[in-house]
Amino acid sequence: MTDSTSPALAYLEHCRTRIDHELAQGIQQASVSDRLQEAMRYSVLGGGKRIRPALCLAAARAVGSLEDAAVAPACSLELIHAYSLVHDDLPAMDDDDLRRGRPTAHIAFDEATAILAGDALQTLAFTLLADAPQLSDTQRVSMIAELARASGHQGMVGGQAIDLESVGLALNIEQLETMHRHKTGALIEASVRLGALTAPGVSEQHLSALSDYASALGLAFQVQDDLLDIEGDTEIIGKRQGSDAAKAKPTYPALLGLDGARERLGALLQQSKQALDGLGEEAAPLRAMADYVVSRNH
Amino acid sequence: MTDSTSPALAYLEHCRTRIDHELAQGIQQASVSDRLQEAMRYSVLGGGKRIRPALCLAAARAVGSLEDAAVAPACSLELIHAYSLVHDDLPAMDDDDLRRGRPTAHIAFDEATAILAGDALQTLAFTLLADAPQLSDTQRVSMIAELARASGHQGMVGGQAIDLESVGLALNIEQLETMHRHKTGALIEASVRLGALTAPGVSEQHLSALSDYASALGLAFQVQDDLLDIEGDTEIIGKRQGSDAAKAKPTYPALLGLDGARERLGALLQQSKQALDGLGEEAAPLRAMADYVVSRNH
Numbered sequence: 060m061t062d063s064t065s066p067a068l069a070y071l072e073h074c075r076t077r078i079d080h081e082l083a084q085g086i087q088q089a090s091v092s093d094r095l096q097e098a099m100r101y102s103v104l105g106g107g108k109r110i111r112p113a114l115c116l117a118a119a120r121a122v123g124s125l126e127d128a129a130v131a132p133a134c135s136l137e138l139i140h141a142y143s144l145v146h147d148d149l150p151a152m153d154d155d156d157l158r159r160g161r162p163t164a165h166i167a168f169d170e171a172t173a174i175l176a177g178d179a180l181q182t183l184a185f186t187l188l189a190d191a192p193q194l195s196d197t198q199r200v201s202m203i204a205e206l207a208r209a210s211g212h213q214g215m216v217g218g219q220a221i222d223l224e225s226v227g228l229a230l231n232i233e234q235l236e237t238m239h240r241h242k243t244g245a246l247i248e249a250s251v252r253l254g255a256l257t258a259p260g261v262s263e264q265h266l267s268a269l270s271d272y273a274s275a276l277g278l279a280f281q282v283q284d285d286l287l288d289i290e291g292d293t294e295i296i297g298k299r300q301g302s303d304a305a306k307a308k309p310t311y312p313a314l315l316g317l318d319g320a321r322e323r324l325g326a327l328l329q330q331s332k333q334a335l336d337g338l339g340e341e342a343a344p345l346r347a348m349a350d351y352v353v354s355r356n357h
Numbered sequence: 358m359t360d361s362t363s364p365a366l367a368y369l370e371h372c373r374t375r376i377d378h379e380l381a382q383g384i385q386q387a388s389v390s391d392r393l394q395e396a397m398r399y400s401v402l403g404g405g406k407r408i409r410p411a412l413c414l415a416a417a418r419a420v421g422s423l424e425d426a427a428v429a430p431a432c433s434l435e436l437i438h439a440y441s442l443v444h445d446d447l448p449a450m451d452d453d454d455l456r457r458g459r460p461t462a463h464i465a466f467d468e469a470t471a472i473l474a475g476d477a478l479q480t481l482a483f484t485l486l487a488d489a490p491q492l493s494d495t496q497r498v499s500m501i502a503e504l505a506r507a508s509g510h511q512g513m514v515g516g517q518a519i520d521l522e523s524v525g526l527a528l529n530i531e532q533l534e535t536m537h538r539h540k541t542g543a544l545i546e547a548s549v550r551l552g553a554l555t556a557p558g559v560s561e562q563h564l565s566a567l568s569d570y571a572s573a574l575g576l577a578f579q580v581q582d583d584l585l586d587i588e589g590d591t592e593i594i595g596k597r598q599g600s601d602a603a604k605a606k607p608t609y610p611a612l613l614g615l616d617g618a619r620e621r622l623g624a625l626l627q628q629s630k631q632a633l634d635g636l637g638e639e640a641a642p643l644r645a646m647a648d649y650v651v652s653r654n655h
Contacts, residue, residue: 090510091539092518099510146476151468170449171521174472175514178444178479182509185483189502196494203501204487211480212388212397216473220390223469241389 067113067351070344074113074133077126079104081134085187090179098168098176099183103141106159110280110352111136111250117344118254118269121335128257131191132202135184136250139210142180143246145173147219181210195259202253209249218242222308230309236278238309244277251345264337271334272345279327280352282320285310287357289317328353365411365649368642372411372431375424377402379432383485388477396466396474397481401439404457408578408650409434409548415642416552416567419633426555429489430500433482434548437508440478441544443471445517479508493557500551507547516540520606528607534576536607542575549643562635569632570643577625578650580618583608585655587615626651 082103090096112133119129148155148163149170156166165173188203208214218241225238251273255261289312311320331349335342380401388394410431417427446453446461447468454464463471486501506512516539523536549571553559587610609618629647633640 086510088511090518091515091535092510092522094522095510095515095518142476146472149469149472151472171447172518174444174447174449175518175521178440178475179510179514181476181479182505182514185501186505186509189498189505196498199498200487200494200501203483203498207480207484207487211484212384212390212393212477213386216477216480217389217393220388220393220470220473223473224390224392237389 066343067347070117070347071109071113071351074116075109077116077130078109078112078133078137081130082137085134085138085183094168094172095175095179098164098172099180101167102145102164102173102176102180103138105161107137107141108355108357109137110348111140111246114247114250114273114276114345114348115254117342117348118251119257120254121269121338121342121345122255122258122261122265123341124254124257125193128191128193129254131187131194132253132257133250135187135191135202135206136246136253138180138184138187139206139215139246142177142184143210143215143219145177145180149173152219152223194257198256198259201256205249205252205256209245214241214245214249215243218245225309228309230314232314235309235311235314239278239281240274243281244274247277247280248273268334268337269345272331272349275327275331275334276349276352279324279331279349282311282324282327283353283355285312286317286320286324287355324353364641365645368415368645369407369411369649372414373407375414375428376407376410376431376435379428380435383432383436383481392466392470393473393477396462396470397478399465400443400462400471400474400478401436403459405435405439406653406655407435408646409438409544412545412548412571412574412643412646413552415640415646416549417555418552419567419636419640419643420553420556420559420563421639422552422555423491426489426491427552429485429492430551430555431548433485433489433500433504434544434551436478436482436485437504437513437544440475440482441508441513441517443475443478447471450517450521492555496554496557499554503547503550503554507543512539512543512547513541516543523607526607528612530612533607533609533612537576537579538572541579542572545575545578546571566632566635567643570629570647573625573629573632574647574650577622577629577647580609580622580625581651581653583610584615584618584622585653622651 086096086099086103115133115136116126116129119126144158145164147153148158149165155163164176185203188199188206191199218238221238222242248270251269252266255266255269311323315323328349332346335345384394384397384401413431413434414424414427417424442456443462445451446456447463453461462474483501486497489497516536519536520540546568549567550564553564553567609621613621626647630644633643
């Protein structure tokens, strides 16, 4: 962890405190099945860096909104992320038994409960947006439309499908980036855009700059993930080191070499921060988050 | 099939034509994975009675709305229903290999694709509501909130969790109904309520009457399902006859006997139709649907 990450770490900690409280409240709403509710809580509240919520809150600040208005959208993003992890870890998918340093949901509970918990976490994301305080119905609808597009078959789930189809195949760098732009990039971009949409009159120009920031950052995030899979420590990264290589998944280092991947990471960081040039001091947390994403050790 | 079902059959056919066209359009929107999109299409467009969309369109008519305004909500209900079937059929859940007379999605494709297709179908339901034409943003938000509540951990998914937990247990009739009110009832009630919400000024009184109608109808639907599992023909019902009993699932006939279950069915039908007493001739399709639900042979 370098010095450049400390402002982001403080900001992430601040975001986590706000978000985790709201997430716990959201899941608390009476369910008819204690086991299902417990699996949802386990999957959402068991750690995690809260990068997407933090990007959402940081984008709200960058366009001059109050943080309060961005809390529900931020939670909805984390719920979508959490559901995707639960389903991705299933035996029929990536078959992972360790996540965030703990047994994955289908190991801690059972496969059926994990499938249902994932399903219900997705639904809850839309409940939170439909009920989001301090926003107009028009803002709620815009956010729901953006989140759905980013997370469905045209976004995250589509990317996950490409990922599964690509195991063992020789992707080129364009195909790899297409996969990542969907699998992780779309939701990271939505995180920033939902934050910006908390400002009722946010300009197209700001929205577009923030999308560019997020688009580069999303890829940078993935390059760093690939590097950590090779260089990271299982205990710190919270999942098995080398698990991508073991599954013959295409990665940046495999295509560009270690040095090439590190170079790409630097270029993406620069691209990401340059996109914020038209924004002022209010965008400091977004800039800090970019530094964090490329330097994090888990 | 008795004479009392013919008006409903004509109405269902009318609804299916409208809905299936819109559903095909919705899924057509470019996905990045052909296989995922194909699995979504297979799971949604491969038959099905379209009871939920028909209830939604019929409720819209009952409160004096134009059918056009109810088409997108009707599609969203069918998408939630379709996703729940795909996930319920998975090996870790009900492990069914036959649905609507065809191999289930995880057999026709593979388990991972079935999980993702279900996930994406749920998301698409919310996209359709967020983009629904002829509705105000306030109506869209109300419908999204209702649909999410009916289908998440407080509704359908919660009911499915109870169902899984109940296999082999001796439920009493109250516990059985609690399960069904969540597992199938909540979405049937949402079908009718979303249809009614197409009328911007729909009265609380009408909404409440329609909820009562749907609540009784939802249980009636389940009683008839249980009876068909015993008395039906595998070829006609499109899934294995006797599959509930084989899994030691609690059913109405098991708890009330065949005659008792048929009696309960009659009482629920009456209750359902009585709830519509305050509505006029415009509610005829809803009445026809009630007759259909208790007399259908699949």
